[in-house]
Amino acid sequence: MKINMISRSLDDHLPSSSTAPHPLQRNLAPHLHPFAKPREYTRALTAAKMERMFAKPFVDALGGHQDGVYCLGTDPRRVAIVAGGGGDGEVIVHSLALRRPIMKIPQAHKGMVGGLCWTAEARDGKRGLVTCGKLDGTVKVWRSEAFAPGLRDKEAFEGNEFGSGEGSSSQAILDTAGAVGENGYDFDEEEGGGLAIDTGRRDQLGKNLEPSMTYTSKNGFNGIDHHRNDPVFATASNTVQIWDETRSNPLSTLQFGNSLETVSGVKFNQSETSVLASIGGDRTLCLYDIRTGKAERRIVMQFRSNCLSWCPTLPTTLLLGSEDHNLYTFDIRDLKSPTQIYKGHVGGVMGCDWSPTGEELVSGSYDRTIRLWNRDSGKSRDVYHTKRMQRVFDVTYTPTADFVLSASDDGNVRIWKSNASSKLGPVSTKERQAIEYRQKLVERWASTKDVRAVKDRRHVPASVHNTVKLKREMIEASKVKEDRRRKHSRAGKEKPKAERKKAVIAEQL
Amino acid sequence: MDALIASAGPIKPKRQKPVPRKALHKTVDRGPDKEAIDPSTHSILSSTRLPSSFHHSSLPTGSSEAQIRPEASIARIGDKKLRAKVARNDVSVKRAQVERDEVNEWLNAPLAGGAGGIEVDEEEGERTWKVRQDEIVREVGVASAAKKFDLKLEGMGSYKVDYTRNGRHLAIASSRGHVATFDWQAGRLHSEIQLRETVRDIKFLHSEAFYAVAQKKYVFIYDQDGVEIHKLKQHIDVTNLEFLPYHYLLVSIGHAGYIKYHDTSIGTLLTQIPTHLGSPSSFAQNPHSAIIHAGHSNGTMTLWSPNLTTPHVKLLAHRGPVTSIAVDPSEASAGRYVATSGMDGIVKIWDGRMWGKEVRSWLVRNTPTCLSYSGRGMLAVGGKGGVTTYRDLYSDSDKSPSSYLTLPLPGLSASGSQFCPFDDVLAVGHEKGISSLLVPGSGEPNFDSAEADVFETYSRRREREVRGVLEKVRPELITMDTDFLGRVKEVKGGETYAEREARSYRQLGRLERLRADGKADEDQGGPAGVVDGADQDDEAEEGGEEREEKRKKKMRGKGGSMKRYLKKKNKRNVVDESLLAMKAKVAKQRQNEEIKRKVASGEVVRESGALARFG
Structure with missing residues (x-):
């Protein structure tokens, strides 16, 4: 006879010292874990609630503009600099880290600023900002050390012919140097001081700043975009013009056929850098190549587009924000129909931008809201609004994808978190694991009613809410009408048309 | 432009199998x-x-x-x-x-300390049921032998026992009011109180820090030091208690036969359900589904959840009161098998998937009074004279199972018994105190510290309590089918009202659209639209019932006010003078008409002479 009994050694089960963690023993057999599903469900529900509880997307509003802000230009090479162009021709360069303007140019243009962009390089330690006027028909290049104070680190540039804009070293330094707000350089007095500059001196500096280059044209400019690395930029007036930074006349003028319709926006592709796209008042989207100097192809859409953006990671993907409240992504290899329609706004989409990863996008609308989208789904992931924010005219992601910036009619540039419930500041490993676990739980249980209700519910302003209802009713009515028409016409004569096919009217080569 | 399109390549053609090509690097296989x-x-x-x-x-x-x-x-x-x-x-x-x-297999099993058991040489004539407690004590090590002990508490009445979920702490309560809780492995007493009144049951709440006692009139909650902290006035004359640890529900049933669910995390009574079956004779919970099993004096067993006012299952288990119920928590069963014992001396095993007939039943010599399942599915049947344990009960054999160990308690009868979770120990309460008996091979050796830690420290207990309350399962999720949550609902025919309401106007059928517009012609019965003007007046007066009746042989223009009056009169079914007069008048009229018709058709030739006036 042999008898065994359970006997546990305390050495295995008690902590080896007072500071050692308690030893854990796991048995993953399901019978020792009753109610696994209900408990996980409860956790998922709690996680969804916590996510909504922590959702405080608004970070700050950057003021200073006397009129509405109608265009934004983030510096693609530095994380925390954005320029805003106002309705009265004022251009303000904001530092996101300091949350205050670092440069104000009060009379950059007469009348509205049409567009803003940053040059690809710096010259003589000065970062360049290109602005265009919608009414006065000028393009101006502004250069100042105050745009990027970090570039004045003289030791780094000793003996280097910095400013040619060709060497890769200059760009590398540009990427790291202009990090405003980290440790502001207190540089030369005569140039206006460092980041600790007081507002009076800063304003004086802005008033005295003269454009380093001015280009004039008969027509006003509606949009501008800089080439990714060459000293070349494109403007949108009634044609698309390509300019060299060093020459006063346009390098070339691009137009589709003899069309002289207003072009409202232009953007360079980020990967195949000589390709650019424009949108026009004649409801068109047109693609050009500056090497051939030709308009390649064009599509005419049902409604005019207000904004466009190239996907930074998928070179053939293009995003359009349309007057019909929707956004469309196109694959330029097949322009017959959009690859995805993003529906949700109840006003025309005025601004749109891709996140740097190309997985998400943001749009700002005339209905006073900002919406964030996943590339793969046509329903918005989140919607941002505040009481004081008026019509949104431009939105961008910051280069780190942490924040979204919006420019609106009320004269503020607003900073929003790109993920409403994310925590700002350092996150410990344990905390990050908990956050990731919660995200996964919500994702996994999102199909159940309770979790989905908590997860998807968003409060929108009453005006938007009512408009959504009204719009839904109108769409229903028109669809009913369509159904009836189909029913009373000969079978097969009026076929239902897929929503995606409706957007594009014609493709022209 | 072309370079971009060329370098991007063509859009992937739809529904075309890729050509397998030789990969330069090691690839990740994603299926054929x-x-x-x-x-x-x-x-x-x-x-x-x-x-x-x-x-x-x-x-x-x-x-x-x-x-x-x-x-x-x-x-x-x-x-x-x-x-x-x-x-x-x-x-x-x-x-x-x-x-x-x-x-x-690789990590947990070696750490667990090994499962217990008794190996006997059958050929030598050794049998497990012959093995006595003193033999076991002699064979096993000192640490295990110390787990065999008796507490002699005479004259206090019969004892009930309850272990915490990790098996570390034991609560005992005698019928005359002696209540004690202690860490039985360390031999440390937490609390000991003399209540000086009848005590019918004792149960630990979510940890050893709180326990509920069913006393003479009310249920009281005491803390670890034996200080009374709550008196649950809603629970009157309670006979049995159960605690659902994941739902934080204290369930009681009393002489009146009301099952009461009390949420101990927020302190409110969730619901009370009348069983209509009087004072219960036994009470148990299913630890895997939180379904409450109640045994009654008429031999029925009923299964309850807080979401139904009627039992989920009601079955006649025994001829005579059901004395005890136990649910098997082991791996093989996971809450599916239920054992019941009755005053008729029979122990029955039921399968929760099919309640029609018991899986197994056998007669025991002394009337069984208490049943208990161990973590590895061993059943202890306690009665007068001791406890018998059984194992391997679910093989489909008609024979009564042979006992595994017999644990005699001479001259005593077991009033309460429970296997210690994660240990090879059975605690039995009887008239002279409690006995802790060794049953090798009964306990689950491999515990999970995240669920129930045998070596739980104070700080880990605090953490577990907070997490437990955060993860408190809603009582609505208590269902018979534990796999119910998160499963896709099968579509069975028509849609629900809510689904129909959720559909947009365009998606509705024609009739539904008309109905939504208020233009639907709901008159499904006879041919609609043939009601003439005169009759419509009629209907407006009489109400909707008139529609069903058919009016035959209607002739236009022959209606008139008199007929209408008559119809109305007929409806009321009251025969009075005016009606008779009217009827006579009508009869006369008809006769005249008949004669006129006959004359007109030539059947009758009207007298035209002087005698014509006599008809």
Whole structure:
């Protein structure tokens, strides 16, 4: 006879010292874990609630503009600099880290600023900002050390012919140097001081700043975009013009056929850098190549587009924000129909931008809201609004994808978190694991009613809410009408048309 | 432009199988219908995967195992994105299962301390049921032998016992009011109180810090030091208590036969359900589904949840009161098998998937009074004179099972018994105190510290309490089918009202649209639209019932006010003078008409002479 009994050694089960963690023993057999599903469900529900509880997307509003802000230009090479162009021709360069303007140019243009962009390089330690006027028909290049104070680190540039804009070293330094707000350089007095500059001196500096280059044209400019690395930029007036930074006349003028319709926006592709796209008042989207100097192809859409953006990671993907409240992504290899329609706004989409990863996008609308989208789904992931924010005219992601910036009619540039419930500041490993676990739980249980209700519910302003209802009713009515028409016409004569096919009217080569 | 399109390549043609090509690097296989991924060119995969070194095939044990594939039925899902998602999920669940088994085999089992058991030489004539307690004590080590003890508490009445979920602490309560809780392994007394009144049951709440006692009139909650902290006035004359640890519900049943669910985390009574079966004779919970089993004096067993006012199941278990119920929590059963004992001396095993007939039943010599299941599915049947234990009960044999160990208590009868979780010990309460008896092989050796830690410290207990309350399962989720949550609902025919309401106007059928517009012609009965003007007046007066009756032989213009009056009169079915007069008048009229008709048709020739006046 042999008898065994359970006997546990305390050495295995008690902590080896007072500071050692308690030893854990796991048995993953399901019978020792009753109610696994209900408990996980409860956790998922709690996680969804916590996510909504922590959702405080608004970070700050950057003021200073006397009129509405109608265009934004983030510096693609530095994380925390954005320029805003106002309705009265004022251009303000904001530092996101300091949350205050670092440069104000009060009379950059007469009348509205049409567009803003940053040059690809710096010259003589000065970062360049290109602005265009919608009414006065000028393009101006502004250069100042105050745009990027970090570039004045003289030791780094000793003996280097910095400013040619060709060497890769200059760009590398540009990427790291202009990090405003980290440790502001207190540089030369005569140039206006460092980041600790007081507002009076800063304003004086802005008033005295003269454009380093001015280009004039008969027509006003509606949009501008800089080439990714060459000293070349494109403007949108009634044609698309390509300019060299060093020459006063346009390098070339691009137009589709003899069309002289207003072009409202232009953007360079980020990967195949000589390709650019424009949108026009004649409801068109047109693609050009500056090497051939030709308009390649064009599509005419049902409604005019207000904004466009190239996907930074998928070179053939293009995003359009349309007057019909929707956004469309196109694959330029097949322009017959959009690859995805993003529906949700109840006003025309005025601004749109891709996140740097190309997985998400943001749009700002005339209905006073900002919406964030996943590339793969046509329903918005989140919607941002505040009481004081008026019509949104431009939105961008910051280069780190942490924040979204919006420019609106009320004269503020607003900073929003790109993920409403994310925590700002350092996150410990344990905390990050908990956050990731919660995200996964919500994702996994999102199909159940309770979790989905908590997860998807968003409060929108009453005006938007009512408009959504009204719009839904109108769409229903028109669809009913369509159904009836189909029913009373000969079978097969009026076929239902897929929503995606409706957007594009014609493709022209 | 062309360079961009050329370098981007053509859009992938639809429904075309990729040509298999020789990969330069090691590839990640994604199944036969998909192109293998080269990790060097795809730095970010669409789905996160386990590192290849952890793949099952590269483990020393798993080389011969087949590749994990999603279930075949998933291929039927039409939506491509959804199909991929479901398939991925399915594979990850299966992989987790395999990995869990491996972890159990390689890591947990050696740490657990080994399962207990008795090996006997059958040929020598040794039998397990012949093994006595003193023999076991002699055979096992000193630490295990110390687990056998008796507390002699005479003259206090018969005792009830309850272990905490981790098996570390024991609460005892005598029928005359002696209540004590202690850490039985360390031999440390937490509290001891003399209540000086009848005590019928005792139960630990979520930890050893609180316990509920069913006293003469009310239920009281005491803390670890024996200080009374709550008096639950809603629970009157309670005979039995149960605590559902994941729902934080204290369930009681009293002489009046009301099952009461009390939420101990917020202190409110959730619901009370009358059983209409009087004072219960036994009470138990299913630890895997939180369903409450109540045994009654008429021999029925009923199954309850707070969500139904009627029992989920009601079955006649015994001829005579059901004396005890126990649910098997072990791996083989996971709450499916239930044992009941009756005053008729029979023990029955039931299968929760099919209540029609018991799986097994046998007669025991002394009337069984208390049943208890161990963590590995061993059943203890206590009665007068001691406790008998059984194992391997679910084989389909008609014979009565042979006992595993007999634990005699001479001259005593067991009033309460419970196996210690995660240990080979059975605590039995009787008239002279309690006995802790050794039953090798009864306990689950391998505990999980995240669920019930045998060596729980104060700080870990605090953490568990907070997490437990955060994860408190809603009482609405108590169902008979524990797999119910998160499953896809099968469509059975028509849609629900809510679904119909949710559909947009355009998606409605014609009749539904008309109904929504208020233009529907709801008159489904006779041919609609033939009601003439005169009759419509009629109906307006009489109400809707008139519609059913058919009016035959209607002739236009022959109606008139008199007929209408008559019809109305007939409806009331009151015969009075005016009606008779009217009827006579009508009869006369008819006769005249008849004669006129006959004259007109020539059947009758009217007298035209002087005698014509006599008809």
